[in-house]
């Protein structure tokens with residue numbers, strides 16, 4: 001017979017990992033140690049997967065015209081016939097378990113960009129996502145965008161805002177590490193060093209901060225399903241196939257598309273359009289992958305492209 005305290009200290013009793021992992025820390029200098037600046041910029045160019053509506057110095061404050069044109073403005077990871085399903089923010093037992101069920105049924109691995117501020121309330125839900133073989137990545141702790149916007153104009157971060165952001169990002173990673181840092185499925189780690197900018201807005205200071213604290217990739221993406229504001233499932237599928245037609249930059253799903261969904265709370269009604277994904281799979285068209293399976297090849301491709 002063992003006492004409770006003996007059980008608690010035995011190796012059979014699981015407890016969350018309270019040890020800090022040094023891969024992401026507020027005080028880290030992963031980007032700035034690459035000095036001179038052209039090397040830092042080359043790193044950003046190879047590790048930022050952009051989006052089709054963040055395309056000018058106005059939308060990317062701090063970067064000049066030359067730089068903006070060299071940073072990715074498309075948001076696709078590969079030319080292969082592969083799609084990347086990504087799910088942002090956080091959800092409930094019900095919404096996420098439904099989602100996990102459908103993903104499992106179709107043998108699809110996805111990437112979850114987790115907003116960590118509420119994860120402490122339900123860490124086992126995070127472990128359930130990780131245990132199914134999905135990628136767990138960060139979407140910050142409190143959803144502070146990498147660029148501030150005031151009266152419709154975007155601004156670079158101030159020194160104070162940058163310092164706060166660095167702390168927020170480090171906090172987010174440490175929480176993920178605490179709950180799923182140990183999870184591996186099929187020899188693949190659940191937790192990655194990928195990061196999705198909240199609202200997809202970026203500024204120079206904000207993007208630099210994300211890489212500097214230790215994240216390896218900032219991943220926005222070309223297709224936003226706008227699932228939180230869709231009015232019908234038909235409209236949702238239509239937008240995935242043909243683009244929503246909202247503006248010229250609104251892309252439809254194609255090779256290498258990084259498809260964004262919100263999965264938080266109420267914003268889950270039309271998530272996700274699996275009817276569409278099903279038919280793609282049946283046609284032998286697309287396969288699906290986690291972002292972290294393709295981003296190293298993306299970097300190599302970006303490095304080859306001329307300056």
Ligand SMILES: [Zn+2]
Pocket residue numbers: 088089139143198199
């Ligand atoms: Zn978000």
